[in-house]
Amino acid sequence: MAILTTDAIKLIVEGAIDLSPCIQVFFISTFGSNPEQTTRFRLDIFDGTDKRKATLPKKYNDYIIFEEIKIGSIIKLSEYSYPKSSKTWWIMIIRLEIVSTIHEMIGEPVSLDVDQYCQMDQATQLTPNFDIGVENLQNSGTLSQTKVLFGVKRPQSSSGVLSIITPIKNLNPFQTRWTIKVRVTIKKEIHQYNKQTRNGRVFSFDIIDREGTLTRVSGFNNMADTNYGNIDIGAMYKISGGVVKIANKIYNKLNSGIEITLVPESIVTPCEDDPSIPKNYFSFMPINEITEKSNNSIIDVIGVVICVEPSSTIRRRDGIEVIRRTIKLLDMS
Incomplete structure (x- = not known):
């Protein structure tokens, strides 16, 4: 069982810099004053007795988004600082290690009232909506006015599909971890292909998301055999993982500019119908x-x-x- 470092918060506040304490994540939220900047996350960390706010470097954003760090996680602060200012006395996390991603709360911390917490930080509470990707917070301009709370009544996924949804338009070939929520508009039959270097089987289906962005998903060989029977036209799915590449406009003229290839690590999970996702997208012209x-x-x-x-x-x-x-x-x- 992971053990928290006794009086870690007190020792850090008093100036200890080489402690490497193990602490528990008590609360997670976003903060920032400029909606054009990358989302920043703030933690409330707990040593079993005391609790204090801490800032998290942007390089650890994916740890939050992909739930490697969540409420209850035990982390070791390998490097940190405690700069005192006139406004906030926050611990600045510089480098950390994950000791345990999932752990029951240790000790008996004081219950944190979410509404009061947001009022203390002079921010308007935003009801958690985990169908909205973090990227949209930056684009919508709401980041400077709201706090998005992570871990509060957050649905857990037993299938391995991430609960934060990324719009198709935000996918790019450099991403490896993402989840999209889509409706299938077209499904094509499995067919054989023969090329100079290889041959095999392939099938594809077109999908649309809430914003009306269309893209194509393809599965080759085993991925075609595994997924073909599970895909239905008009049905809703969450798709997690796959190879994102630039679409070949000779064969794929959909409006997203990218296409997805399923891989063994991909997860395609049926989900409840979402009326906000259209059945198709049209751009009519005279x-x-x-x-x-x-x-x-x-x-x-x-x-x-x-x-x-x-x-x-x-x-x-x-x-x-x-x-x-x-x-x-x-x-x-």
């Missing part, structure tokens, strides 16, 4: 503007069908015969 688009563009039009001509067979330049049917529309855009 029919008379179609001629301005480049060849092979994908467009959305809306209209009333006024004539359907009989189908006919035509031969393409490459010799392949295809069936063509002409439909006349009355523009409704």
Whole structure:
């Protein structure tokens, strides 16, 4: 069992600098005055008797976001400082080690009232909403006015899927840990592919998130066999992990600019329907503007069908015969 360092807070306040104490995380919140800056996290740390606020370097943000540090975690302060100022006396954590991610609370700390806590810091309480990615706090401009509380009535995930949702538009090839919440709009059949260097099986499905961003998810070979039967059009899923890469616009003209490949570490979990996530996304354009688009563009039009001509067979330049049917529309855009 991890043991807290007795009187660690008192010794740090009195000037001890080489203590390397083990303390317990009692509370986690965000803070900051500039919404354009990276989110910063603040901890309330507890030594079994005393409790004090501490700042966490930005390099440890992922430890909070991906729940490696949470309420009850035991951490060792390998390096810290205690600069006194006229406004706040906070312990500044410089370097830490995780002793235990999950641990019952040690001792009997005084119960912390969330409303009172936020009032003391002159901030307006924000009810926790863990479907909002940390990135959105910066973009929305609310970070300077609110505190987002971590660990308070936070739903635990037994599936390994992270509870913080990242918008698809915020994904990039340099991320390795993320979770998106999406609806499936299109599902394609498994098919064989043959290339000069390899061959195998692949299937893909298109997804949309709350912001109307569309992207494509692909699974190859074992990932195709494992996931194909579990994906249904119109259903909701949380997808955690995968390889994010820039979309090849020759084959993928969806509006996100990225695509995802499932890997053995990926987790695809069904979830309850969320009415805020649309069933699809359309960007309708007038029919008379179609001629301005480049060849092979994908467009959305809306209209009333006024004539359907009989189908006919035509031969393409490459010799392949295809069936063509002409439909006349009355523009409704």
